[in-house]
Amino acid sequence: MSTGFAASRRTALALGAAALVVGFTGRGTLAVAATPAAQDDILQTGTFIRIDSNGQVSVVVPYAEMGQGALTAIAMLVAEELEVDPTTIKTEMAPGDDKLYGHPILGEQLTGGSLSVRGAWKQMRQAGAGARIVLVTAAARAWSVDPATCRAEAGHVIHRPSSRRVAYGELVESARTIAVPQDPPLKEGAFRTIGQPLHRFDAAQKVNGSAIYGIDVRMPGLRFAALMLSPVIDGRLIDVDPATALAVRGVSQVVKHPRALAVVASNTGAARKGLAALSPQWDGATQANLSTADLVADLDGGMKEAGLLANSSGDAAAAMSEAKKVHEFSFRMPMLAHAAMEPLNCTVHCTPASCEIWVGSQGPGRARRQVAVALGLSEDAVTVHNHHIGGGFGRRLQSEWIVLAAEVASQIDGPVQISWSREQDFRHDAFRYHNHSAVRVGVDGSGMPVSFEHRVVGPSIMSWFLPLFVKDGIDLDVVGYAAGAYQWPNHRVEFTRREPPEGLLVGNWRGVGETRNCFVVESVLDELAHAAGQDPVQYRRALLEPGSRILNVLDRVAEASGWGSSLPAGSGRGVAILEGFGSFIGVVAEVELPAADRLRLKRVTSVVDCGVAINPNVVRQQIEGGLVYGISAALYGKVTIRDGRIEQTNFHDHPVLRMNEMPEIEVIIVDSKKGPGGVGEPGTAVLAPAITNAIRAAGGPRLYSLPVDLAVEPRS
């Protein structure tokens, strides 16, 4: 995967009446461009950095802020090269625009794959460096000195020999004619800002209620709509009599859509009351008999069916036939919901010629294009403003809900905020689909593997979501980490594709393929170690490359967790490791089984090597949060279908981890100068097998399916 960045983009410097604006255009190599004189709108022309004449620096963040700290990290990257105090930077979210704000790796303006910082790492530092060089050059010209005798520091240019200083703001006007260098050199170390454990820049507004999420957008004339989709998967609205809703105080309109029904009112409470008063007729015939058992049986069939070869080494079949013993394993993973705290919502103002959208999206550029197509508008006629997201976890990479909102809103005069109830959010999620795995491992006389075969059975999300990640029919996400980080003498990974039934929307879920395959591989490793009578850490060590980063995190987490020290009867530790998202993580979970059917999660120790930690505070938060998201999924996560309907509707029948069940969590960050890896997903991806391995070590059963089917006890 290449970034394609340097060759396909240029830095353009543009000067407004009172601001210096640096950005990237889509037209080639680094260059200078002029912009209209009055440049009050920071969001024009793909702006990434704006410096006002009063010295205020603003940074436009191309990616979504959904808690992962993108605003903070990206402002810090700019500050590092621009030489300004990062805490003084104002951040704004970029509007939806794939051309101006596309991710250097993904090619579109997507926030996913734990890739925001990796995408921004070069891009945003180059923007900062380009701006700094232009400002230094402007100061040197004004002083008639060699720019090499000047340096930048804390928002000023300083002439070293004379100690003269000038603030960036004062240079804004004179910097007009100065070209941005083609490929500005970047610092390789001795960072001032990178690596500092700064408090997040968005925290203050999130403790006083002033942060604006999509659901908080307000404007004159705004009305509120409650939405309902078919209770049966793939159902269509036949008809509804609007009278009972219109009789509710505050209700002004009932909107029919082929797949949905919306009630518009002066407040969401009235809209919900109106919706509840309706008796819509739905046609749900096609999937009316669907149940989870059908899907599980379909994927079980896939486990017996040879798939496409994804990757291999040596001759797995020959080695298998000569193995002393062959172990066979089958794994089943359930369908999962995202269950973010902020239910889906979208605010839209349509006119016959335009559509303006306020939303929190992980793919606002794609949403803009899809809405344009759906409404028959040009892309330029659609505007998407992005906002804070109350948890994304991959759900908001999809845009079908934004398109639906726009289609509904196109029947409504004036701006409308359309919100999903929690029940609608659960039932119409873009679920993580079922995944099954069949694994065979041949071992020698000492129990060490000679051949590893893994057949992954599941859907290919990337074939329609991001074909960039499909190669020769193999979905690279589906088979991510399917062979683990291990040096198998011979191995073979296959992919057998099984798609969900028509109308059941599936999508990306935090940790993606690595989450599913890490559970499989790390469970298998543990079982092999037990069968060989070896310690699970030592068994893994023998299969990892000496001196590797993954071996280092394994060793360090074993040490930090007190691996090998004695525990009371009925307690156990489980280890799991993961290489993925450009990072390396090892975790040890400690559990207690107070009874055969009950579990208490005591603590989780983790060691992460994510390369350079741009902001260790945010890295620590993300690993903690990823682990907790993984704990909820491992202990509780399950979405089921009965009679064509999603059964789970709210937090009473879809439990998630609560404060009284929260284990102690320790996160240790490996000191590293390597390029940054992703931190949003590794914690989630690695967690489940650490728990199931710990249950096994505590005297419980080996678990081959999730979620863990034990009652969770509050922490003692």
Next chain:
Amino acid sequence: MRISVNGAVREIDVDADTPLLWVLRDVLGLTGTKFGCGAALCGACTVLIDGVAKRSCVTQVGDVGDHAVTTIETLAETKTGRALQKAWLDVDVVQCGYCQSGQLMQATALLQANAQPDDLAIDSAMAGNICRCGTYGRIRTAIKQAAADLQNPELQP
């Protein structure tokens, strides 16, 4: 109908069975109080009514009467609220932040009822507030820090 919110009496024109949450958010524009589940299962919509934590998504506005509603927007007007907000920032609690208004209101009610809560008291008071970013451990730490700060005469916020 009239209700008292954040020290001001507000005139509203809605059905008495309208959940307080939507009156705050959609009628009065106080969007700091969040919608999470609509069924008192997640705590995102927590406000104080006469100092007691209540789920505004299941509190009918007609039942509020002349009791005083306090939301996140005026949390900083109390010593306890300021101490909690400071602790939240010091401990780097927030990630997405969506549930944190509710967490802070719930924690305020806890500290006003129990100035020195132990782990069990914190768990018991906070278990109704869901966070999907996994900030529970930091919330626990922040509540303890705020409780300690409020006891320290030199650190009166």
